[in-house]
Amino acid sequence: MVTPIHLVSVALGTAFLLGFTKDRNWKISGGLVLLALLLMNLISGSWTYALFFGDQVPVQVFTAGFKPPFSINLQMGRFEAAITLMINFAGLLGAIYLFDRLKKAGRYAFMVYMVFILGLNVAVMTRDLFNLFVFMEITTIATAGLIFLVQTGKAAAAGLKYMIATSIISGVLLIGIIFAYSLVSTLNLDGIIDGGLPLIKGGAMVVFLILIALLLESKPFPANGWGLDVYESAHPGIGAMLSVATGPMIAYVIFKVLPISGGAWNHLIAITGIITFVGSNFLAIKQHNTQRLLGYSSVAQAGILLIAIGLQKELGHTFIYVAAGLLMTNYFAKAGLFWLSGLIKGESLQDWTQLKGRPVLLFLFGLFVFSLAGFPPSPAFFAKWELIMQLASHGGYVWMVFILIGSFFELIYLTRWFGQVIGSKEKSSAQPDLATHRLVPVGIMGVGLLGTMVFFLHHYAPDLAIDFIPIIFIAALFILDFLPAFLKNTVTILAMGWYLLQHISDVQNDTVRLIFFLIFLAGGAISLLAGFSYKGKRIGYYPFVAMTFVGLTGLVTATTTLGFFLSWELMALGSYLLISRGKNAQKTSWIYILFSVGGAYLLLMGFGVSFAVTGDGLLSSLGIAARALPAVGILLTIGFLSKIAAMGLHIWLPGAYAEAEDDATPFIAGIMMNAGIFGLILSLSIIAGHPFTWWLGWLGVITAVGGNILAAFQEDAKKLIAYSSIGIMGYILFALSMNIQMAWMAALYYVVLHFLYKTILFLAVGGVIFRTKTREMYQMGGLIKKMPLSFISVLIGIIALAGIPPLAGFGGKWLFYNAVVMNGWYLQGALVFFSGVVAFLYCFKLISAIFLGQAKDRYRHIKEAPVWYILPQYLLIIGLLIFSVLPELVLQPVAHALRSMPGEGIQWDGHFAQTSFGYWNAFIVMTVIAIMFVILLAWLILNSRKAQKVKQFDMVFAGETPFTPETSHVAYNIYAPFNKALGFLVVPVTTWFWHATASVTDASANHLRKWYNGNGQTYALQMVIYIVMFYLIIRGGF
Amino acid sequence: MILIIVSMVLGVVMIAVSLVALHTKKLQAAILAAGVLSLMTSILFLLLAAPDVALTEAAIGSALTTAIFFYVLNKIKNTHV
């Protein structure tokens, strides 16, 4: 293969050749530059291939025909090859992207660009310290030249700030180098490392000077004002090069030079990395300018890369994958975003709404944002997972917490940005300029990112232990998104059915998993039927649905913690995207994703701690870990609590369910909530007797009481049912926190019951909303005459919900009573029953406000809910009836599964269930009530055969007052007295708390970012302060 | 011994000239002072047995840098737009 030195000769040769051309014949100069970049790509590409896949060994290139200590040598190892390839590839695409801008600026611009790429390449390859200084200086001056490409006053100021800062850095570096030479009398890096600087007197100071200079070059948090101003004012193409080419170069230079400190500086670098990562992400929250936001994000990515470099000893063999994951994600995603921002006219985040109506660009934008945020299957997800696991296993819990806090801030501004683009209603008038030569690089970056995703998925396959067909199915749906909606709906339902039959066998033995498996897949398929009532393409709906269900089934079939966590995050992302499709769901979906990923990070911590204790990532080993360290169980439980919206973590739920589309809410509420329950079962089974569960019991009670009371005061139908879900989750949480078999049986019984009637209610209400186009109950009323089928299903739903005998609800109450008395939590039990009675209130409000009372005249010609809404409801009602009459179908297998739990179970003979406290025969209760009801109905019909039907406005006979203005709906604020009496219980303390935290973070982020006041001199001062503080800390021997 | 005394005198003068360069009112005087400073440095280089460096410092440090400074200053004076 050609020696790497030709990278230099090609680049410089072309740069000097450009001198011959004039500005007019830009075709020649442009062609030359692209040809040179292509050649350089070929060289580094061939070396990378040979080093990684061939049997090539890293090679030293000598210059001037002498051995290293006497001359400068370049090294081409695996790292150098990969990073030079990245630089050259980004350089080539950057040149294509910036072609028209460079052409306008003339041949000088081409020269400066070529020298910029050259400087980066050699800085990565050189092994001589002074040579490194020279070529970093070349890169600096070339960057300064490129910053001014946009020829604006702002760019000139930013350029000067950049020059001032980098000149101070190079001065300090030069002093460091010359003193290093005077101590170890060599300038070759390997020579200096062997020379053992820290041991020589005064050597520590030299190491300080060199490393502080390199550290400042990577724009550490408090002293990087100059870096951010450059990102803000330079051309997006140049910003991209700074972030994806210069960034990796500096990171690798630090990695290369770090050994001169003999390992003393590893943790120092990691600490500065953490401060940068958390600080920049925190300040990025309040950014409105796109470029500056991307600047903050690039600085933060450089920070987390520093953490990985600083902790390379702890990371051991996984360091390569962590570094590669972080580097590749930032490389593809950040370049893509910068180049996309070049297309958009206007600087603020709001202007990105120009992307609406362009599915391909939107897909790319979403792909870049979510892979940066670390959602699966992006490489950053695997990198962060590996980082957390290794950190935990080395007891670095503090590091872990900070990294997660930093990534949470990152998540805040990335999802808010995505929300602003997808959610906002008004579309900015300007049109993005879609020149092909600007679109192609963005597209290539997208393809590159997908390629790396496939690679990382393949690499982590053994740890994931999930099969990849579902993930391929999601990708297929993304591609097939142009098909009409009903086709995609049938495909999804059939696929789910096929997957159910295919994989039912491997969850067969474990009843708990079987129940959830059936709920997720069978329930999901049924509730998807409602999708047929929608026409058109519904771009994006079905891939997100597929993502959610793949995540859900992944939870059940996962055997390793990584598989479980990947499915969890996939489900969170899928459901977030689904909810954000809602008309005004921008804010609520944002709150939803923040809470669910906040919970996911707690899970990650829990898995980390368990990995630290047991060393293997298996779900089964969580139990062992929990016994050794209960924190595992507690962390997992709190994480899952945020998913089932326990009181205090619940403010996302009503908004998310209400704003989601009407046919999406049934399976988001009815089915996805059970994911949290499945998790809770997992986490509570491992911390069974822990006193923490006592507090959990009380939390369950508060959630049940609070949820139900809040539900009673809602005027929005979907919000009412959403709050009732919180109430029922409180029930289940309360049952699960009791460590006796009967309680867990009650919990699982409730899971099945809740799935059935919640989906029925949401489907029915969805059907009604589909027709009436409004969610406010006081705008409906009197629909029983026009929509009898919906009325019946809601009636059955609320009877089951309130626990009234003939139906399955009573069975749950009965089990609950037995469990409470057996476990001895009497007071909590009583309060939970109080909330049960309160449930009766909102059940009645739901059915009476919508169906009973006086009909509005605008619904005179309203039709019954579409058939595709009614069909799934009645399928589920049949299921509910079977379940009500024969509860033992579910209870006996569950009892068998829970036999290992303490406490006595139920003795069955036929339909008769017997416990030490009481007995219950569902079959006979149903038949007795049915017969009695029929007899009495016959008795009434006998007596009132001649009853005369009366219309609503029949003034003579009916007491119904004629139609009055809309708002005076009888059922409006029906429980005002109840609110006056017990309203104090549900003063929205939690909502106030979460909004207070949000505004505090916003305010402090807004205040702190004033640290960068735009004055170049202040930035220089900040840098000198940073050097002095660092020195004092080291001198103080912290 | 003489070398030490000469270098000491040279040092004191250089420090004085650099302070003058930063704090004089007129910009032209400041630039001139900087030129003188680099001239002094090139003489000190001679004392430190580095003729090559002295020549470079004299030619580039004092002559060219000062010339560029004056050209830029002149250009700033003439821009009235």
Next chain:
Amino acid sequence: MSFDWLIKIGYVLLGLFIVLNYGLLQYGVIRRISARIGKRIGVKVYQPYIDLIKNYSFRSQITHGVMFYLGPVFRLSGGVGVFLFMPLIFGSEHFSNYSFSGDLILILYFLFFGMLGMALGAGEGGHPYSFIGISRGLSQFTTIELPFTLAVISLAIQYHTFSITDIVAAQQGGIMHWTLMTNPLATAAAMLSFLGMMGNSPFNVVIAPQENPIGPPTEYHSTFLAVLQTNRAILGPVEAILMVNLFFGGATNWVSLIIKSFLVFFWPVFVGIVFPRFRVDQSIPWFLKLPFVLGILAIFLI
């Protein structure tokens, strides 16, 4: 397929007939006594029979729709259902109805069955007054239920069972074995919540005086009203019987059953006559004060 279940139904119907008549007479006596306390003569004891027959014989009825029609049916089946699962006479195989298939919890929740039906039917009626009534009734019932639940739980702790027949069995053998004596706090809590359940004066804002009905039955008339009255006649005594079974040692024969339930039945009546009517937002917190505390003490001091 032996005929015993036919005989069973025969006895059940007999029991139902007795309780129905007993209920009607009881309401007659109550109206007479409360009139007398108010220095009025009051109606004849058999006045409820007259009302019932009058309502059943009306020729014209109007119905607002299916749910309005089903409301009374739900209500009556609620009353009869509670009766069916209530063991009347301890020890007699015939008069323990279908209590073997469901215990105290079943009865507790069956009370809701009737209430739900009533509320839905009234809702269908569309009369604004009926909605006010429903709102009052439901919100009041939530806290009424709370002390009773606490009492039931303390009973379950004491007797270690939820089945009514076992509880009655445990109280046999003289007055000292009654729950009244062994667990006075639970009995007090239950009796206070019994006040609310019966819907007499301090807590009768729901159905208010019959003359200008502002409660749920505003729109009900003729046959529908008759059905509701039959239910009231059955549900009242049955709830009294429930209290008797749980706290006053149940009854081994019809006579002691009638006497005990008659006395229990009169406890809310006397309280009602003396005390003025609560507004709903007053009655709700009232139940959270004394009865609730009694209930908690009952649980912890058992």
Next chain:
Amino acid sequence: MNFFSVQGISLTIGFILILIGLWGILTQRNLIRIIIGFTIFNNGVNLIIVALAYMKGRTAPIIDQVVTRTDAVDKVADPIPQALVLTAIVIGVGVTAVMLSYTLRMYRAKHSLEINVFTESKW
């Protein structure tokens, strides 16, 4: 480290020049004066580099009649830092030229040479 030798004096002068240079950069508001501060800063660094190459009583590293090839080792000062400082000086000029052209364009944009006027991109 005796501060009384030529090397000692020049090193101290070098470091003092660096401090004066930094003082100029951090306190002067006029752009031209800041760049002058930079030239002083670079001057100081170059001085230190050359001072480190000097040894008492040594001459220029050029072999001629006086300094023959054999006894050059004990007569000659260290040539390597002198080679490095050549590059450093020329880098200094390059950087100064770029900074001055930036100042030119900034002046054309805002007609002022005060650095605290150019705070357009901030926060």
Next chain:
Amino acid sequence: MYKKLFVLLLLAVLGWSFFTLLQTHQERQSLNPLSKHYVEKGPDEVGAPNLVTAIVVTYRGFDTLGEVTILFVSAAIVGLFLKTENRRRKYKIRSTSEILHAAQRLLFPVMILFGIYIFMNGHLTPGGGFQGGAVIATAMILVLLTNPESPISHRAFNLLESVSGFSYIIIGVLGVLLAGGFLDNHILPLGKFGNLFSAGAIPLIYSFVGLKVGSELSSIILNLNDVQKDDK
């Protein structure tokens, strides 16, 4: 005022840290092993009496390549920034005094010759490419001082710069093909120690560097000078 005090304090701490660095420094008594190698073997391996030039051109030739690139980039950036004005506009200038004209006509050729001498004998006497180039640039300044409108064409300098740069790269690549490595000076015979055409390719490289530096610095000056008149 407080800001100045704070900066003073800051620089005091920095000064103190430099002082500690200085204290640990011991003046060497003899050359360190690396420079000892250069001084002893330099003349034989490279054949250049001026050891500094030997190091600058061959031993650490890659640095010098970087060095030349820096100047090249600075010249390009200055050109990029000041390109916006069109060049060939006639403008009125006050005429310079006669004495200056006479001196200029006398001194100009001498200075050019002196510059060429410096970078031709870079390997023998102190001096070299950079110094020679600088002297040529000062000659240019002298010309421009006397006659700002003098018809010195930019094209000429750009061509000279590109030719010398490109040939420098060619010599480097030749080093790889013919001799030991990039920029090795053994592609030409070392010749007799001490006379003009010796030390392999060093004089050739250094003269190209001299020409390149000279043309770059002059093009910077030309760019700055051409915009003498205020531009609209």
